Amino acid sequence: ENIWWGEWGMAATSKEKDYVHLVDAYLDETYDVSTTAYNFADWETSESNRSDMFSELDQYLSPDLDLITIQLGENITTGLDTLNEDYTELVQYIKDECPNAQIMILDEFCWPKPEIQAAQKQAADTFSLTYIDLSEIRTDEYRAGLGTNVMGEDNEWHTITEATVAEHPNDDGMRYIANRIIANLSQL
Numbered sequence: 001e002n003i004w005w006g007e008w009g010m011a012a013t014s015k016e017k018d019y020v021h022l023v024d025a026y027l028d029e030t031y032d033v034s035t036t037a038y039n040f041a042d043w044e045t046s047e048s049n050r051s052d053m054f055s056e057l058d059q060y061l062s063p064d065l066d067l068i069t070i071q072l073g074e075n076i077t078t079g080l081d082t083l084n085e086d087y088t089e090l091v092q093y094i095k096d097e098c099p100n101a102q103i104m105i106l107d108e109f110c111w112p113k114p115e116i117q118a119a120q121k122q123a124a125d126t127f128s129l130t131y132i133d134l135s136e137i138r139t140d141e142y143r144a145g146l147g148t149n150v151m152g153e154d155n156e157w158h159t160i161t162e163a164t165v166a167e168h169p170n171d172d173g174m175r176y177i178a179n180r181i182i183a184n185l186s187q188l
Contacts (some may be wrong), residue, residue, distance in 0.1 A: 003162040005152030011144035011160065014151040019169075020069075022178035027067075031076065036060055043090070044075035050086045054093050061097035069181060071106040072187035073116040083119035091123045102186045103127070106177065107134040110166060110167045130184045134177065143171035 007138060009018025016025070024035040024124065038060055043053040070090070079086065087105075094103060098187050104125045112135075124131035136142075144150075148160045159164050169177065 003165050005150065005154065005156075005158045007153065007168070009174055011148065011150065011165055011170060012030065012174050013149070013171050017171045019174045019175055019177035021183065022127070022175060023067075023069075026178070026182050031144070039074060041075050042087075044072055045077070046076055050082070051089050051093070052077065057094070059093065060099075062095070063099055065098045067185070068098060068101045068103045069106055070094075070162065073108040073113070073120065074110050078115055080115045081137050082111070083115055084122050087119045087123035088126055091127050091129070093169070095127065101153040102130075102132040104132055104181060104184060105131045106181075109137055109169055109177070110164075132177075132180045132184065134180075137173045137176050138171055140143045142169055142176060144168055144170040144173075 006015060009017040009020060010016035015021055020035060020037045024033055027033045027035075038057070040053070040056065042056060043050050046053055071156050072090075075085070091103065091105075094101070106152050107120065123129070144160055144166050146160055146163065147165045149157050150160060150165070152158050
């Protein structure tokens with residue numbers, strides 16, 4: 001509570017500056033785009049079978065989707081021993097529901113763990129998906145930092161005072177992520 005003030009990429013100074021909305025704006029120049037971002041933290045924090053969470057995605061998945069990015073890992077602290085299977089099952093579920101979509105898996109940007117990155121890469125390799133390495137933005141230059149002012153959904157300015165929020169990508173980091181996604185787009 002009171003550590004983040006919007007329903008968009010944490011630490012972006014405004015909604016239109018998070019990577020999802022930057023990619024949306026790029027695509028909207030050429031296509032009629034409808035974008036949805038979903039925080040699937042329940043999958044990350046599940047202490048039982050992560051596949052039990054898949055039904056949460058059903059309202060967002062469709063054979064009509066062209067692009068799906070999966071950025072999951074930052075909140076995983078348990079169940080590390082099942083990650084290879086968990087990521088593989090997740091991607092298979094998404095592919096079954098969205099057979100025409102290009103799927104990209106994004107690396108962790110805040111607190112990378114080798115076992116999470118290995119599972120992400122293994123799932124990407126298994127399904128011949130694009131894996132986007134974000135190691136280049138794990139520097140202070142691309143982190144929001146304490147004291148950064150961000151616009152909230154209430155149209156008020158708020159100051160980042162929580163260290164976990166401060167570790168997230170700033171606007172330059174969000175732009176980097178968006179550019180990596182854009183650079184890897186297949187023909188839509």
